[in-house]
Amino acid sequence: MTKKTIKSKIQVCVIGTGRIGLSHEFDTKRVKPASHVGMWIKNKKCNLKAICDKNKSQFSKAKKLKKDLIFYRNPKKMLQEIKPKIVSIATWKDTHFKITKLCINQGIKVIVLEKPLANNIKQSKEILSLIKKYKVKVLVNHRRRYDTEIIKLKKKLDKGIIGEVIQASSYYVYGLLTTATHTIDTLRFLFSNIAGEINAVYGFKNSFNNFSSPDDKNYDAVLVFENGLRVTLQSLDMKSYDNFDFHIYGKKGKILITEIGRSILKFSVKKSPEHSGFTELNQKPIKLCKSKPRNQFAKLSDNAVECLKKKKALPLCSAEDSFIDMEIINKIILSAKSGSKEKKIKFK
Ligand SMILES: NC(=O)c1ccc[n+]([C@@H]2O[C@H](COP(=O)([O-])OP(=O)(O)OC[C@H]3O[C@@H](n4cnc5c(N)ncnc54)[C@H](O)[C@@H]3O)[C@@H](O)[C@H]2O)c1
Numbered sequence: 001m002t003k004k005t006i007k008s009k010i011q012v013c014v015i016g017t018g019r020i021g022l023s024h025e026f027d028t029k030r031v032k033p034a035s036h037v038g039m040w041i042k043n044k045k046c047n048l049k050a051i052c053d054k055n056k057s058q059f060s061k062a063k064k065l066k067k068d069l070i071f072y073r074n075p076k077k078m079l080q081e082i083k084p085k086i087v088s089i090a091t092w093k094d095t096h097f098k099i100t101k102l103c104i105n106q107g108i109k110v111i112v113l114e115k116p117l118a119n120n121i122k123q124s125k126e127i128l129s130l131i132k133k134y135k136v137k138v139l140v141n142h143r144r145r146y147d148t149e150i151i152k153l154k155k156k157l158d159k160g161i162i163g164e165v166i167q168a169s170s171y172y173v174y175g176l177l178t179t180a181t182h183t184i185d186t187l188r189f190l191f192s193n194i195a196g197e198i199n200a201v202y203g204f205k206n207s208f209n210n211f212s213s214p215d216d217k218n219y220d221a222v223l224v225f226e227n228g229l230r231v232t233l234q235s236l237d238m239k240s241y242d243n244f245d246f247h248i249y250g251k252k253g254k255i256l257i258t259e260i261g262r263s264i265l266k267f268s269v270k271k272s273p274e275h276s277g278f279t280e281l282n283q284k285p286i287k288l289c290k291s292k293p294r295n296q297f298a299k300l301s302d303n304a305v306e307c308l309k310k311k312k313a314l315p316l317c318s319a320e321d322s323f324i325d326m327e328i329i330n331k332i333i334l335s336a337k338s339g340s341k342e343k344k345i346k347f348k
Contacts, residue, residue, distance in 0.1 A: 013050045017090070033298060036088040046086070049070060059071045076102060088112040090114045096119070109135070111139070113322075139304055140315070142325070146303065154193075161266065162266070170231060170245065172244060177329055188321070190246075191231075195225035196226025199224060212235075254267040
């Protein structure tokens with residue numbers, strides 16, 4: 001590639017090159033790109049110029065993907081020397097606040113941030129006000145919002161593919177903040193037009209000791225949407241098996257999202273073979289998509305480029321969305337600790 005072509009590309013940097021930052025790119029089972037470093041190298045409009053990590057051990061791995069990469073230990077030095085237009089942050093969650101603030105203060109206008117937005121509500125509010133003040137676009141990687149089949153499903157639900165949605169249940173493993181945050185975000189995305197926002201929650205402690213990190217326990221919950229739709233959120237045990245199922249019941253059928261999101265199935269209504277005048281769900285579902293993972297990282301980087309180039313373009317998953325997800329999680333924990341009392345969510 002000529003120097004001129006590289007120069008005309010958007011300069012990008014990545015901070016944090018651990019698993020999601022880099023290593024997943026070397027997982028032979030994953031669809032590529034599968035990491036922040038990978039998605040920027042694959043994006044033809046961008047030039048990943050430098051990476052930054054506290055630890056240099058991953059640098060040789062990154063150079064296998066792009067040999068002219070520059071390494072920094074100090075993010076501020078990297079931002080000042082490289083002057084990137086887009087920065088990805090894939091560091092530990094307790095550093096997101098400090099590093100996002102640093103990027104905003106250094107004039108970065110498009111930031112791709114791993115979830116969660118920050119470590120707590122107070123920090124998240126500060127980030128939100130900085131985003132507003134400096135007109136920054138922050139794309140949070142709640143990856144189902146970058147999944148083309150989930151986006152199509154939302155449109156189909158809006159059009160009534162299973163009629164009016166009247167009940168739903170969802171399942172997750174390994175921590176309310178680590179994983180259920182994706183479940184909650186996906187539910188809010190899927191149901192925003194047909195049910196509104198989640199405006200109340202009831203949280204429950206789970207007594208089965210399902211596996212999770214000690215600082216991020218598994219809780220169960222009932223999530224109540226503005227139109228009255230109630231959705232259960234239930235934790236399973238990751239050491240037994242992974243699960244990310246959604247069962248959505250409408251008056252004209254059912255949708256099942258299963259196989260960790262890879263498969264989306266539609267069950268229609270048929271006449272009962274057993275009882276005259278009754279109907280039931282047909283247990284031979286129609287596949288709404290192929291059972292294979294979608295290229296969510298490619299869509300994420302495309303969305304970031306669009307956000308940089310077009311004034312009106314918006315993040316598919318914004319910092320505000322991530323903030324609401326965090327509020328919901330906090331209220332679930334508060335409710336569970338106060339005898340499962342209803343907790344209202346203020347989302348505007
Ligand atoms: N969106 C998703 O589906 C998804 C999946 C996995 C992880 N995550 C999120 O991604 C983030 C990273 O998770 P991971 O599993 O890749 O962690 P990891 O520990 O594998 O990698 C984090 C990297 O960040 C570096 N780092 C930490 N603090 C730093 C700092 N101040 N400056 C520079 N480098 C720093 C570490 O040295 C490490 O290499 C977490 O916030 C996690 O919640 C998101």
